[in-house]
Amino acid sequence: MSESFPRLFARTRRFTLGVPRGFTIAPDGGRVAFLRSRSGTDPVTCLWELDIPSGAERLVVDPAGLGAADEDLPAEERARRERAREQAGGVVAYAADSALASAVFALSGGLYLVELATGAVRALDAPGPVIDPRLSPDGAHVAYVSGGALRVQQIAGGADRALASPEAPGVTYGLAEFIAAEELDRHRGFWWSPDGTALLVERADESPVQRWHIADPANPARPPASVGYPAAGTANAVVSLVILGLDGSRVEVPFDDEYLVTASWGPQGPVIVTMPRDQKAQRVYAVDPATGETHLLRETTDxxxxxxxxxxxxxxxxxxxxSVADSEDGRRLVIGDAPVTPPRLQVRDVVGVxxxxxxxxxxxxxxxxxxxSWSAGVLSPLTEEAGVHSGQLAGGTLLIASQTLASPATTVQVRAGARRLSIASVAERPKLEPRVSLLSAGERALRTAVLFPSDHVPGSRRLPVLMDPYGGPHAQRVLAAGRLFLEPQWFADQGFAVIISDGRGTPGRGPAFEREVLHDLATPALDDQVDALKAVAQIYPDDxxxxxVAIKGWSFGGFLAALAVLRRPDVFHAAIAGAPVTDWRLYDTGYTERYLGHPRDLPEVYDRSSLMADAEKLERPLLLIHGLADDNVVAAHTLRLSSALVAAGRPHTVLPLSGVTHMTPQEVVAENLLLLQIDFLRKSLAP
Known part of the structure; x- marks a missing residue:
């Protein structure tokens, strides 16, 4: 008996297991290291290597062979994976030397070294659970974090010592603080010098950050977890930088801004990027590693x-x-001081030089x-098929990973001279094929996806509608990638017309489009969902x-779903709000203050974008879903809105998920969430 889509969707972690990722190309272009589990239902990630001359793949590290397939993770590693949205286990990350000869990784808190040529793996002694191990470029040392200390171990002799240890509770060396990892996409806190003699290291002091306590009500004997959570308007961690030499030297690197955005250390020396709390400027500094003095290379303001x-x-x-900078309503690649891409070509990121x-x-x-690619003043497109593409380049070898609408699979092509190779995906094949139409809807040409049931005959019947947006900054749902529409197609096959629309604030349309949510995360986002629905209804009047009309979403999408039935019950007749932000004063500084400012200065902005005052307006069915272990959008968001709804006498449904974080990787939870949502929608939208 074949598995149902909900069960397979859950077992495969949304069909992400078995997809190759984490690529590193050797400097000579002859080998590629990568991560992939053994199958599409195996959650244990292994380390592999592709030999380009022979075209042969080789399994390098299998955690099961090391007796570490079932991991006992330290709290810091669990937090790191939550921030990175990592759903698998095993070797989920590795770091190699510059020659791609050796690599290090952590398993169950242990430290391991592998020689890639032979596959020989050995455990390295460490005094405690290991976080984020990274080899020096010459492969002679490995640095890692344990117990909040930045430690270095000599590979040859095994000598292990702390280069910097916490001076007080709440201090860590070498770890990205919460805001960096959650909102600035920086997941590391130390960087080796090219010669392997020193490290640039973040020191984070969380003692000013307020403590929140996340309990497990299903297990009342278990003490609550105490976490530092910098809610909007409250104190952030104090972040500073030091250069630590293997010779024991310590050089402070001063900067005045609140946020360390990123850092690197190349042949020309260290470079750091900082940002003030209001995020209206970014400053790029060169650092003198001998003195710690900084020199401003570039300042960008907005x-x-x-x-x-x-x-x-x-x-x-x-x-x-x-660098990348905004001008003429374009996000443009800048070489030196000159933009080299046209304004219409919106740059997403730089993947390598x-x-x-x-x-x-x-x-x-x-x-x-x-x-x-850009080289010597020439811009060259490396992909043509409509889709979402990424890649790497080293030693003349180009690797391209692609997702397209033609298939829900990810394809990985390696181009080395005249050779063309592929790295296979072993992800499970879904039990359905997305039938998605991409449209430009309404006056603002909102990019919108529409899905009908697989057996739907156009014009044969008018279907209930399920709006399925994210709809907020920093994330797109409407992309030419088939895997993004597997879950929406399943919902469509249950008898719905599913509409997904990216409104103002979402990326890809240029800076002006993104900035239309400044000081109002509610009104533009909701108006655009209404406009997209009306436009699609005009295109498909008989379908x-x-x-x-129902609406569902998770996180910002959950906020938007609840907002929709509270403020526009004339349009939306039911909502499922998963992990919704209901009061932006409860969400973190980095994200919230970027768009809404400081709550002390703009309280009316926070009131306009939050849901609490709208509780008495509820007249439609609303299902609130929240993981009680969520440390990103804490369960207080849902519980406070529920309390306000009860106080206003408004019936609603709350589904608490014990032990579940902002992700829902647990198989039974993920499977049954789909089934429970369908049951709610059918009952709520019954003719």
């Missing part, structure tokens, strides 16, 4: 906020700065993200029943 872009700053071989060649991702059409 009256709304300056967007954080991945992969920059970087440098060409001669030291020329590679090889000598004087810059590899970056960009697209003129918001639903497509293509791979491009859309606008008298039966």
């Amino acid at each position: 009256p709304a906020w300056v967007e954080v872009v991945g992969g920059v700053p970087a440098r060409l071989s001669d030291g020329t700065l590679v 090889e000598g004087d060649t810059v590899l970056f991702r960009a697209g003129a059409e918001p639903t497509e993200i293509h791979l491009w 859309i029943d606008t008298s039966r």
Whole structure:
């Protein structure tokens, strides 16, 4: 008997297991290391290597063979994976030396070293659970974090010592603090010098951050977890930088801004990027490793906020700065001081610099993200098929990972000279094929996806509608990638017309489109969902029943779903709000203050964007779902809205998920969540 889609969707972690990822190309371009589990239902990630001359794949590290397939993770590693949205286990990350000869990784808190040529693995002694181990470029030392200390171990002799230890409770060395990992896409806190003699290290002091306590009500004997959570308007961790030499030297690197956005250490020396709390400026500094003195290389300002872009700053071989900046309503690649991409080509991120060649991702059409290169003043597109593409370049070997609408699978192609190889995905095949139409809807040409049941005959019947947005900053749902529409197609096959629309604030349309949510995360987002629905109904008048419209979402999408039935019950007749942000004063500083400002200065902005005052307006069915272990959008959001609804005498349904975080990787939970949502929708939208 074949598995149902909900069960397979859950077992495969949304069909992500078995997909190759985490690529590293050897400097000579002859080998590629990568991560992949053994099958599409195996949650244990292994380390593999592709030999390009022979085309042979080889299993390098299997955690099961090390007796560490079932992991007992330290709390810091669990938090790191939650921030990175990591759903698998095993070797979920590794770090190699510059020659890709050796690599280190952590398993169950233990420290391991593998020689890639032979596959020989050995455990390295460490005094405690290991977080984020990274080899020095020459492979002679490994640095890692344990107990909040930044430690270094000599590979040859095994000597292990702490270069910096916490001076007080709440202090850590070498770890990205909460805001960096959750909102700035920085998941590391130390960087090796190219010669392997020193490290640039973050020191984070969380003692000013308020403590919140996340309990497990299903297990009352278990004490609550105490977490530092910098809610909007409250104190952040105090972040500073030091350069620690293997010779015992310590050099402070002073900077005045609240946020350390990113850092790197290349042949020209360390570079850091900082940002003030209001995020209206970004400053790029060169650092003198001998003295710690900083020199301002570039400052970018914006009256709304300056967007954080991945992969920059970087440098060409001669030291020329590679960055991304907004101008003429375009997010543009900048070499030195000159923009080199046209405004219409919105740059998403820089994925690497090889000598004087810059590899970056960009697209003129918001639903497509293509791979491009810039070299010696020449822009070259490296992908053509509509889709979402990424890649890497080293030693003349180009790797391209692609998702397209033609298939829900991820394809990985390796181009080395005239050779063309592929790295296979062993992900499970879904039990359905997405039938998705991408549209530009309404006056604002909102990129919108529409899905009907697989057996639907156009014009044969008018279907109830399920709006399924994220709808907020920093995330897109409408992209030309089949895997994104597997769950929506399943919902469609239950008898719905599913509509997904990216409104104002979402990326890919240029800075002006993104900044229309400044000081109001509610009104533009909700108006655009209404406009998208009306536009789709005009295109499919015989297939859309606008008298039966539901909306569902998770996180910002959950906020938007609850907002929809509270403020527009004339349009939306039921809502499922998963892990919704209901009061933006309860959400974190980095995200919330970027768009809404400081709550002390703009309290009316927070009131306008929050849901509490709308509780008495509820007249439609509302299902609130929340993981009680969520440390990102804490369960207080749902519980406080529920209390306000009860106080207003408004019936609603709350589904608490014991032990579940902001992700829902547990198989039984993920499977039954789909089934429970369908049951709620059918009852709520019954004719």
